[in-house]
Amino acid sequence: GATAISRNKFYDVILYWLKCLTDITRILQGCEWDVRFEDVDLIWEEENGWRLPTDEEMKKRKQR
Numbered sequence: 001g002a003t004a005i006s007r008n009k010f011y012d013v014i015l016y017w018l019k020c021l022t023d024i025t026r027i028l029q030g031c032e033w034d035v036r037f038e039d040v041d042l043i044w045e046e047e048n049g050w051r052l053p054t055d056e057e058m059k060k061r062k063q064r
Helices: 007-027 055-063
Strands: 043-045 049-051
Touching: 007 049
Parallel strands: none
Antiparallel strands: 043 049
């Protein structure tokens, strides 16, 4: 699915959706996930859940 994000609450909304996706991923174990924000693949970390890639990770992905 997709959702629109208000520009004036962008950061708060992103954090909210990352937490929601993390909660859903932990509940629906054994599923395969392909999660993106715009054209950016999000990163899954077992301990912390879904997150955006760092600038350094983005640069490495673009070099591939």
